[in-house]
Amino acid sequence: MxxxxxxxxxxxxxxxxxxxxxxxxxxxxxxxxxxxxxxxxxxxxxxxxxxxxxxxxxxxxxxxxxxxSPVSAQDMSDIYDILTELESLAAARAAEAGYSAADLETLAAAIADMDACLKQDDLRGWAEADDRFHRELVRLGRNARLSMIVSVMRDQVRRARATTLFIRPRPAQSNADHRAVYDAIAQGDASRAHDTHHAHRRQARDMLVALLDKHQFHGL
Incomplete structure (x- = not known):
């Protein structure tokens, strides 16, 4: 034992x-x-x-x-393509669910924590709060199979972000995107929740892949 x-x-x-x-x-x-x-x-x-x-x-x-194992830029591009579609679907489903402000409290708290961490230049704290936002977004989408697929990919995304956390631009735009997704969900606007989150994840993918391609490894 x-x-x-x-x-x-x-x-x-x-x-x-x-x-x-x-x-x-x-x-x-x-x-x-x-x-x-x-x-x-x-x-x-x-x-x-x-x-x-x-x-x-x-x-x-x-x-x-x-x-x-190296963090491959191509792997990240492939993973983010899938995450973008699945999380955007979860955002739309969450908006359709008619959640109350109390139901969205965990999502709102994650955004508040991201703002506070950014003001304090606490990037590790920001990354942890960002993780919470995305986990809660997927949970609110109420699709167990979607959640399972996303969880399989989460480790590699965490690795890529840990690798690039201190060389990426300040994530102020990311925080603004999260607030916009929250507002769309709170207002029950599924189309806006989907499209806003989709654009947010696409931008994150492009930034992350470019950093990995420039600074990191290519399957050494």
Whole structure:
């Protein structure tokens, strides 16, 4: 039972380090190095790496240890194309649902937190609040299959954003877009909710892909 617990702990810790950017895309790490960082033996590190490899987050390389998988600009473009359509559909469905202000409280709180974090130049806090906005938007769309597909892609989007968070332009326009989507949903305007969110995600995709293409890796 202890071994399973250590593997789970290693998976959680390594995922957190990857998403926080502590283990950067394209970097190589020995099992012994990671084991020392996490205060455990190599065995759970190796087993955790196998699980993370299946999730596309790392690559095991003979005699070279564990490589953190690069964030591909093409992968991000493909993923954002799908996310754009699905999240925009969720926004339209949310607008059609006739939610009250109380129902939309979590969405409004995420926007308020994004504004507050931006004023404080807290980009990590902004990114966390942005995550909450998008998760809640999808939940409000009331489509379990849509939610499941989006959740599968969320990890790669988080990785790409962690990689580009401090080299991207200030996300003031993103905050304004979120408020416009909220207003459309609150007013029951499905077409405007869909189109506003669609344009927002397209712009985010173009910015992110351009940054990855310029600064990051191409499947090293």
């Amino acid at each position: 202890g071994a399973i617990s250590n593997v789970e702990r290693a998976v959680a810790a390594l995922r957190q380090m990857i998403f926080a950017g502590d283990l950067t895309p394209g970097s190589d790490h020995l099992e012994t190095e990671l084991a020392e960082k996490l205060g455990m033996s190599r065995t759970p590190i190796r087993e955790a790496a196998l699980m993370l490899q299946a999730q596309g987050l790392v690559e095991l390389r003979p005699r070279r240890g564990i490589r953190i």
